[in-house]
Amino acid sequence: LTESIPGVFATVGLHPTEAARYDDELERALLQAARHPRVRAIGEIGLDYYWDAAPRPLQREVFLRQVLLAKRLGLPFVVHQRDAAEDVLAVLREAGPPHRGVMHCFTGDLAYARACLELGMHLGIGGVVTYRRADDLREALRWAPLDRLVLETDAPYLPPAPYRGQRNEPAYLPIIAGKLAEIRGLSLDEVIKTTTDNAIRLFELPSDLSAVTGVDVATRPVEVGEP
Template identity: 40%
Template structure:
């Protein structure tokens, strides 16, 4: 599971001085033919100071697997939802109502602390499917509030509508914009609303100055970090298979952008994660 290139997971970076949480990862997904050994990936992550993860299952098979995984691994909590790109497909097949019912049942598990990822994706879904995404997003927001779970929001090319629907519905007390991709103005508005912004490996990319500018105006008590593994691998391994043990690369890049010491940022990231999700 080590090496370089698109067909392997990079090796271990230098360990962080204080352990943090990978706030959003998909350890159910195999990429580029690299087998997923969950126990090994978690051990590698813990060795470099990433001792807790939030595993996200965003279709029915992944949600079921996530519930099994959180019962197996002490360092893992979970989230379940129907990804916005899943919703039009399920509606077309006539399976959306049953899928909602199963997600609600799975979300009641005590180690499932997240409803998500849900939200809007205007990149992969055509305009005619966007109304269904809006309805699904509202349903998931309501579920998170009814179950008193954190909400993790997927937002791709849909910033204005994501913020509008959260405002109209009333966001849950813990709302996380996963893999934040907005600008400075959006980051400031989210922070004012009390949302958490989770930054992925994209913040390390050379062409991501706008994202680093958004990070620079985000208060420490609103920050989280994630991999979105097996995707969005941080520099200098962009294009390789991502994994939780690469979080330290993103954390150090974030600390440099913020102008804070790495231990200071690590402590904030850990504290924020426990505040959002509760104890592991």
């Protein structure tokens, strides 16, 4: 996809559910892949204690190694975290903050947001922000510095409220932006511009992203679902 579609960029990394596959050879392959000019981050890396598909100490070791790899390459990284909030912080602290990265699909509360931001991380906001039970997340987003928020889809998973149970699509992104605008009392344009700028800065994307992709996100119609 990355090679055939202009404006599509990639991340490379070993997901925590696959941690048992990590060895020196795989690390060399990651290093090699990360040199591709369209690769802009290491990820998803992190800890997944929900699926527990690999021993937890091994997950922590593999996560740490990939954070250090990202730092060595001067790349940001994308963190996957499930039922492992505190251990993710512990590894990030061990890896030597401040970090350049994003907590992907952030669903934490104010205290967790604060801890992540103190380590230098950005928060990736997706469909969950529209869910009825996500009051703690919305409270965190009322407070979080706007220049540390980026929008994401996690498609095909976690579609915004009006489409729950269906396949998620990047086209629903304006619904997330609309929700964030509502939470922050900002205009939709402001949220789109700021979060796009944040992503461009974080991943060192071309500054004329709309021209590269041929998609002008700002002109898409938006319907904001029930919270």
